[in-house]
Amino acid sequence: MEAVMIVLILLMAVVVGHIITLFVTRFLQIAIPTPLIQIAVGAALAAFGGLGVALQPELFMLLFLPPLLFADGWSIPKEGLIRDRWTILEMALFLVVFTVIFGGYFMHWLIPAMPLAVAFALAAIMSPTDPVAVSAITAKISVPKRLLHILEGESLLNDASGLVSMRFAVAAAMTGSFSLIAAFGTFLWTALAGLIIGAATTFIIARAASWLFARFQLEAGSQIIISLLIPFIAYLLAEHVEASGILASVAAGIMMSFMEDYAQNAATTRMRRLAVWNTLQFVANGIIFVLLGEQLPEIISGAANIVRDTGHQNPLWLLVYVAIIYAVLILLRFIWVWVSLRFTMFNATRRGIQTFNPGWKLVAATSFAGVRGTVTLAGVLTLPLFLANGQPFPVRDLAIFLAAGVIVLSLIAASIALPFLLCDLKLPQEASSRKEEETAQAAAYEAAIQAVEKETHNLCQGQSDADIYTNAGAHIMQIYRDRLTSLSADNDSEEKAQRHEQDSKVERLLRLRALEAERHIYYDYKRRRLLPEESADKFLHAVDLMEAQLSTS
Numbered sequence: 001m002e003a004v005m006i007v008l009i010l011l012m013a014v015v016v017g018h019i020i021t022l023f024v025t026r027f028l029q030i031a032i033p034t035p036l037i038q039i040a041v042g043a044a045l046a047a048f049g050g051l052g053v054a055l056q057p058e059l060f061m062l063l064f065l066p067p068l069l070f071a072d073g074w075s076i077p078k079e080g081l082i083r084d085r086w087t088i089l090e091m092a093l094f095l096v097v098f099t100v101i102f103g104g105y106f107m108h109w110l111i112p113a114m115p116l117a118v119a120f121a122l123a124a125i126m127s128p129t130d131p132v133a134v135s136a137i138t139a140k141i142s143v144p145k146r147l148l149h150i151l152e153g154e155s156l157l158n159d160a161s162g163l164v165s166m167r168f169a170v171a172a173a174m175t176g177s178f179s180l181i182a183a184f185g186t187f188l189w190t191a192l193a194g195l196i197i198g199a200a201t202t203f204i205i206a207r208a209a210s211w212l213f214a215r216f217q218l219e220a221g222s223q224i225i226i227s228l229l230i231p232f233i234a235y236l237l238a239e240h241v242e243a244s245g246i247l248a249s250v251a252a253g254i255m256m257s258f259m260e261d262y263a264q265n266a267a268t269t270r271m272r273r274l275a276v277w278n279t280l281q282f283v284a285n286g287i288i289f290v291l292l293g294e295q296l297p298e299i300i301s302g303a304a305n306i307v308r309d310t311g312h313q314n315p316l317w318l319l320v321y322v323a324i325i326y327a328v329l330i331l332l333r334f335i336w337v338w339v340s341l342r343f344t345m346f347n348a349t350r351r352g353i354q355t356f357n358p359g360w361k362l363v364a365a366t367s368f369a370g371v372r373g374t375v376t377l378a379g380v381l382t383l384p385l386f387l388a389n390g391q392p393f394p395v396r397d398l399a400i401f402l403a404a405g406v407i408v409l410s411l412i413a414a415s416i417a418l419p420f421l422l423c424d425l426k427l428p429q430e431a432s433s434r435k436e437e438e439t440a441q442a443a444a445y446e447a448a449i450q451a452v453e454k455e456t457h458n459l460c461q462g463q464s465d466a467d468i469y470t471n472a473g474a475h476i477m478q479i480y481r482d483r484l485t486s487l488s489a490d491n492d493s494e495e496k497a498q499r500h501e502q503d504s505k506v507e508r509l510l511r512l513r514a515l516e517a518e519r520h521i522y523y524d525y526k527r528r529r530l531l532p533e534e535s536a537d538k539f540l541h542a543v544d545l546m547e548a549q550l551s552t553s
Contacts, residue, residue: 006053009045014286017041033411035289035373039404042293053294061382062235064284065163066249068374070231071281072156073253074260079533080149087150087344092157095336096127099329100165106328107402111321114395121169122399125380126329126406127162129155130373145534147362151369156250159375163246164190166379174388194244198251201234206259220269224276230256261527267547285374292377292404299404302397322405326413329406334367365421371414372407380404433532440531440539444521445480448514452476455513459506472506476514508550515547 017038024032081088103123108116129151164187209226212218231249238248304315341363380403384393456473460466519540526536 009049010053010287010290011283013041013045013290014038014283017286017290018282033415035285036408036411038286038289039293039296039408042290043296044293045290046294046297053291058382061378062232064288064378065246065375066231066235067228067280068284068378069156069159069246069249070234070253070256071277072152072159073250074256074277076152076156076254076257077149077533078254078257079529080146081153081156084146084150084153087340088153088157090340091150091154091336093161095154095333096124096158096161096165098336099127099332100124100169102332103325103329104169107325110324111395111398114398115173117169117173118394118399121166121173121383122380122402124162124165124169125376126325126372126403127165128159128372128375128379129370130375147366147369151366156254160244160247160250163375163379164244167244170384173394174384190242190244191247193241194238194247195251197238197241197243198234198248198253199255201237201248202230202252202255202259205230205233206256220266220272223269224273227256227273228276228280261523267544271544271548288374288377288381291381292407295381295400296404299397299401303401305397318401319405322402322409325402326406326409329370330367330413333370334363337366338363361421365418368414368417368421371410372403373411376403376407433535436525436531437535437539440522440525440536442484443525444518444539445484447517447521449477449480451513451517452480452510455510459509469506473510476507476510480514511550512547515543515550519543 017040018034020041021032021034021037024037100120100123103126104116104120107122108114108119111119114122167190168187205226209218209223213223230252234248234252235245239245300315300318303318380400383396383399385396387393452473456469459469459473522531522536522539522543525531526533526540
């Protein structure tokens with residue numbers, strides 16, 4: 001009963017934090033990131049509610065990380081991921097290694113009481129970035145789409161690389177030994193096996209679900225539950241063979257985004273599943289930050305004791321440590337981004353390609369956009385409580401406090417710096433996708449007309465009242481011909497069509513066939529990259545909405 005009450009209180013805290021954020025933003029005109037409010041709500045629960053949640057690291061990681069990483073992989077724009085793959089890999093893999101090495105040695109030098117292995121683990125877990133927080137901060141200002149796509153791709157991959165690096169560092173702290181050769185071999189196994197298991201899990205389950213749906217017409221609820229189980233299955237299978245469950249979850253999500261292009265699910269199923277996953281992400285992210293706030297008083301107390309062991313009596317040194325560590329992380333990221341951009345420009349110039357020379361504001365914006373968030377928090381809370389010999393894990397409370405402080409400071413700094421840095425930022429104009437969109441829409445409307453014509457012909461055969469089907473088919477086809485003329489839906493025609501659809505089962509059937517034909521074209525253009533992924537998803541969502549309305553009317 002107590003566990004149920006804790007869950008209910010946490011859910012209520014997430015909602016309260018969101019409501020407070022909306023109130024502050026709307027009425028006080030102050031842009032405060034939601035995670036900061038949720039941390040404050042959690043701290044209030046600890047101070048006045050006496051919630052007292054005892055976190056178990058392994059259970060915490062199993063419950064929160066697989067679905068969050070899976071959702072990130074599922075939603076990542078594949079087009080941007082492929083186009084900017086080298087830039088993303090540089091920032092997601094090599095920048096993580098750069099941060100772990102230099103950041104780890106620096107934190108060990110700054111805080112001698114922190115063992116080097118723990119410092120490496122902390123640097124690794126501070127490497128992942130959170131583009132969701134950046135999107136919330138920059139919602140009211142213009143952000144280049146390409147920059148956002150790069151940040152999203154970086155976040156997806158550095159979540160995995162950062163957590164895997166943390167795993168090795170924690171293992172070194174637990175055993176007291178570290179072998180580079182053994183670590184490299186283990187890394188190859190955990191990474192490759194995790195990726196293969198994650199992708200294979202999604203492929204097999206998605207194909208099986210499609211087969212079951214085609215033959216038995218599974219309910220939408222069953223299909224949604226299957227999608228919810230995939231990340232946990234991939235994670236547990238990978239961990240069972242001592243591979244990376246983290247990478248398995250990421251790979252499962254990416255494979256899901258590819259499988260979705262070939263899925264035959266009903267429109268209502270896709271819309272309900274999207275709503276469920278959005279809710280799950282909102283709740284999981286919120287609970288993590290509320291739990292941080294709830295654990296914060298105890299963490300601060302334990303960290304203050306460790307600071308005294310370093311020779312400082314004033315607990316305010318904790319804030320000094322946080323500020324210095326965050327400044328170093330920003331500096332390391334700035335250096336890496338600047339060098340990476342210069343190297344890319346040099347290679348492009350050598351090949352005779354005209355390049356755009358980014359100013360310092362773009363480099364600085366990319367650096368401050370490296371906001372730490374959910375994955376950093378979830379990862380640091382999974383640090384073991386005890387070593388293999390039964391002794392407490394060294395400076396665990398201090399590590400959690402420093403990570404939490406960097407998260408909060410990065411959110412505040414990004415809220416202040418990004419609007420200034422992105423204001424009037426001059427970038428090359430992005431190519432318009434209007435021509436590709438018009439081509440895809442024209443093909444979809446032509447396919448819809450042909451589908452309606454074919455279905456009308458089939459319905460008319462052997463019917464004494466064939467004129468009913470002919471008139472209905474002619475009406476639907478005329479709507480699409482009008483759209484072809486202007487390549488935009490005529491509102492009056494659409495309203496008339498909806499009124500007819502309410503009165504005529506024939507028109508509803510024909511309209512569903514037309515929407516199926518439209519969807520087939522959009523998926524085909526998306527798979528062949530003839531249409532930008534963002535545009536294709538926009539058109540597919542509109543088709544799903546219309547089909548759902550027709551199916552429920």
